[in-house]
Amino acid sequence: MHNQTKNIMRNTASTIKRSATLFALSAFLYAGAFAQDAPKLTDPEIAHVAVTANQIDVDYAAIAKTNSKNKDVIHFAETMAKDHTGVIKQASELAAKLGVTPKDNAMSRSLKEGEAKTSKMLRSLKGAAFDKAYIDNEVAYHKAVIDAVKNVLIPQTQNADLKNLLVTVTPVLESHLAHAEMVQKEFAAK
Amino acid sequence: MKNLLGAGSAFLLLAVCSLTVACGTTDKKDTGAPQYEVVKPEHVATSVAVTIAQMKFSPDTVNIEKGDTLVFTNKDMVDHDATALPDSAWTSGPLHTGDSWKVVPDKSTDYFCSIHVVMRGRISVK
Numbered sequence: 001m002h003n004q005t006k007n008i009m010r011n012t013a014s015t016i017k018r019s020a021t022l023f024a025l026s027a028f029l030y031a032g033a034f035a036q037d038a039p040k041l042t043d044p045e046i047a048h049v050a051v052t053a054n055q056i057d058v059d060y061a062a063i064a065k066t067n068s069k070n071k072d073v074i075h076f077a078e079t080m081a082k083d084h085t086g087v088i089k090q091a092s093e094l095a096a097k098l099g100v101t102p103k104d105n106a107m108s109r110s111l112k113e114g115e116a117k118t119s120k121m122l123r124s125l126k127g128a129a130f131d132k133a134y135i136d137n138e139v140a141y142h143k144a145v146i147d148a149v150k151n152v153l154i155p156q157t158q159n160a161d162l163k164n165l166l167v168t169v170t171p172v173l174e175s176h177l178a179h180a181e182m183v184q185k186e187f188a189a190k
Numbered sequence: 191m192k193n194l195l196g197a198g199s200a201f202l203l204l205a206v207c208s209l210t211v212a213c214g215t216t217d218k219k220d221t222g223a224p225q226y227e228v229v230k231p232e233h234v235a236t237s238v239a240v241t242i243a244q245m246k247f248s249p250d251t252v253n254i255e256k257g258d259t260l261v262f263t264n265k266d267m268v269d270h271d272a273t274a275l276p277d278s279a280w281t282s283g284p285l286h287t288g289d290s291w292k293v294v295p296d297k298s299t300d301y302f303c304s305i306h307v308v309m310r311g312r313i314s315v316k
Contacts (some may be wrong), residue, residue, distance in 0.1 A: 002236040003294075027270050074296065075307075079305055079306065082268070082269065083268045086267065086268050086269070087268075089266070092269060167243075168267055169267065171244040171245040171246075172245060172266075172268055174245070175308055175309065178308040179306060179307060179308050182307070182308060
C-alpha cells in the first residue's frame with residue numbers, strides 16, 4: 001500500500017477513535033453533572049440550572065458557527081442558538097415576574113465545568129471531525145438535559161408557572177434531540 | 191287580517207310551484223313518474239385551522255377542497271414556519287409566538303418547518 005494512503009487511513013482511524021472517546025467523555029460529564037443523586041433544589045436554584053443549561057447550548061452553537069462549514073451543522077447550530085436564547089429570555093422574564101432571583105448551585109457549577117472541558121475539546125477540532133464531535137455532543141447533551149428536566153427539575157419545582165415553563169420546554173428539547181440524531185445518522189451513512 | 195293575507199300568499203306560492211312542475215318537463219318523455227335532478231351544490235370555500243404547538247402541526251394531516259384556506263397559528267414558545275416540500279413553493283416565513291399566516295394551496299403537498307426540520311405535515315387537496 002502507498003505510504004500516503006497508509007497515512008490517510010491511520011489519520012482517519014485516529015480521528016474516529018478520538019471522536020468516539022470525546023463522545024464517551026461528554027456523555028459521562030453530562031451524566032455526572034445532572035445525576036448527583038437527585039439533589040434537592042429550590043425554585044431559584046432550578047431557575048438557575050434552567051438558564052445555565054440553555055446558555056451552555058448557545059455557547060456550543062457559537063463554536064459550531066465558527067468551526068463548521070457543513071450547512072446542516074450550521075443550520076442546527078443556528079436553531080439551537082435562537083431557541084435556547086428564547087427560552088432563557090422567557091425563563092428570565094418569568095423569574096422577574098415571580099420575584100425569584102436565580103441562585104447558583106452545585107448542579108449549575110457542575111454543568112459549567114462540563115462545558116469548559118467540552119468547549120476546549122470542540123475548539124481543538126475542525127472540519128468533519130468537529131462536525132461529528134459537535135453533533136455527538138448535542139445528542140448526548142440533549143438526552144441528559146431531557147432526563148434531568150423530566151426526572152429532577154419538574155418533580156422538584158414548587159411554583160406552578162415555573163413548572164409549566166419546564167413542561168412546555170420539554171417538547172422543544174425532544175425536537176432538538178430528534179434533529180441532532182437525524183444529522184448524526186446522515187454522518188454515519190457517509 | 192294579517193293572518194288572512196299570510197294564508198293567501200301561501201296559497202299563491204303553492205299554485206305557482208304546481209304550475210312549474212307541470213310545465214317544466216315538456217322536453218322529457220312523460221312516463222308519468224315524477225322527474226328529479228340532483229344538482230351537487232357548489233363547494234363553499236372555508237378556512238381550516240392548523241395549530242403549531244408543542245413542536246407539532248395539529249392536525250398533522252388536513253383534507254381540504256380547492257379554494258379552501260389554511261390558517262397556521264403559532265402557539266408554541268419558539269418561532270416556526272410552514273414551508274411546502276420539496277421545493278418551497280410557498281412558505282410562511284418565520285412565525286413568532288401568536289402569529290398567524292394564511293395560504294390557499296392549489297395541490298396536495300407535504301410540508302415542514304424549515305427551522306425544526308423534523309416537524310412535518312401533509313395537505314391533501316381534493
